[in-house]
Amino acid sequence: MYVVKNNLRHPATIFENTVFILDVILFGSFTVVSSFSNAYVPAAGFTAFLSGGLLLLYGNNAPVAYVYDNKVIIRKFLKKYTYQLDQVESVTYTVHQRQYDLVFSGKKFSVPDYYLEVKRFVNTLKTVHNYFATEEGIEKLKNYIKEKAGTETYLLIPRKDIESTLTSSKIGGVPYWDISKEYPVDSEGKKMHLLCQLNFSECKFENMIFPKEGILQFFISSDDVAYGMSYYEPAAQKNWRIVFHEKIDKNIHEEDIQKIIPSSSEIINTPILHSTALEFLRSVSYMSADDYKMNDFIAKAVKEITGENTEKNIYEVLGSQEENIHAFQIYRMLGETENYILGYPSFIQGDVRETMSEKDASYYDTTLLHLDSSCCNGEAMCWGDVGAANFLINSNALKNRDFSNVLYTWDCY
Structure with a gap:
């Protein structure tokens, strides 16, 4: 009362x-x-x-x-x-x-x-x-989302208690590199630094879309205020780069790589605050509230649950948490503040695929990597004003280990 x-x-x-x-x-x-x-x-x-x-x-x-x-x-x-x-x-x-x-x-x-x-x-x-302002309505919507919009994901849990090695999964730090190959540089010829490194041999869960071994690396420009991202060509790897090492040479030592990577004084702009070891954890991801497919999804959900047609988006259907005390259950379920691979991408200012043609948007159907400032209380990284980054790829390209067409974007509050 x-x-x-x-x-x-x-x-x-x-x-x-x-x-x-x-x-x-x-x-x-x-x-x-x-x-x-x-x-x-x-x-x-x-x-x-x-x-x-x-x-x-x-x-x-x-x-x-x-x-x-x-x-x-x-x-x-x-x-x-x-x-x-x-x-x-x-x-x-x-x-x-x-x-x-x-x-x-x-x-x-x-x-x-x-x-x-x-x-x-x-x-x-x-x-x-509003039917979805009731416990019954929210429970049915939650079950519908779990059944229709849930997919496997692997969380990347920061482990401050573990010291990362040259080949381990980590945020920042010294990357593994075959010194016989040319080290990645940006559009101005300056060496890029490691954003994230994933060693799939450390992931003990079976998943056919990812390799069972090998190292996947994400590099970004060391002095780009946008952290290498291009607003006009988000898939052009000019000031950022993805590299996959299928085989690992155990004879390569960190001392050798230290000589070819940029020094700390050369890294002017970076979202990385501290190099942190990562651990894989199997989980479930649900379509985010700002996903470009969410409007169609919520319309189908409302139709199936209530029999009514709607053109409202999910925020209009549920209302704010002040208006609907049950809404937080859905928003919390759809909100993602972890680092992860696979699953649905999560954005701060809206899905960038909304501005693309349906053909182009549907191509980037898989989250290759999501990094979030909120993870680990923002101690590992910070994207602008507590933002998040997404690397999106096509599922077939990922199966074929083709990382040439990846969409890289980040946004913040």
Whole structure:
């Protein structure tokens, strides 16, 4: 249960209550004096002013609505009305009057926007006819997402308690490199530094799409403010590079590689804060709320669960967490703040594939790597303002170990 009532600390309320109290004191005093002086006609007039002040004082401070279970008791002047929550017909906001106008079964009520609990009250009314604002509706949607939009993923768990080696999976640090090959450089001929290295022999889970051994590396430019990403050519590996080492030469030592990689003074811009060892952990990923396919997916979900057609996106279907206390279960389920491979990509400012043709967007159907600033409390890396990076590839290209056409993008708040 909660109560919608006036905010006693609001300046307008303080002013009005002060005026009403002065009215009561002043005309109350006049009424008493007039009565003792046998001036009954003035006393009657002063009593009217006194009653008006008391009435206004009550009306300004008494609760306007009580909400409990599925009922709402709402007051208009001195009269109270009882309705079921689903009897609300409309909720609108009048800007110039700064008030919410509510209609219950044809009767209109107005509540100022500074009243306590008014936003919670309004949000409750907005979602009262929403099936997905109920426990039953949310549970069915969760099960639908698990069945239709869940896929295998491998989390990359940062391990600060493990010291990384030359060939181990890690963020940053010294990369494994065959010194007989040319080290990757950016478009200006400057050496790039290691962003992430994955040694698949450390992944003990069976998955046919990834190799059972070999090292996959991600390099980015050492002095590019965009960390090597190109807004106009996100798949052009000019200032970033992906390299796959199918075979590992155990005779290569870190001392030899130290001589060919950029020094710490040459690495000007990087999202890496500390080199950190990584450990594979099998998990499940669900389509993110901002995935370019989510609108079609949620429309199918609503149709199958409720039988209704909708053109709303998932945020409109569920409402905010303030409007729908059950919505957080879905948003938490779809939100991803880990580092991982495979699964669905997760973006901060929207899926970049939305601006592509359907053919191009559908090509990048697999997450080759997702790195998130929020993972490990932001101690390992930070993409701009706590952002995340995605490397997207085609599933068939990944099976063929073809890393020439990969989409690299990152965004932040």
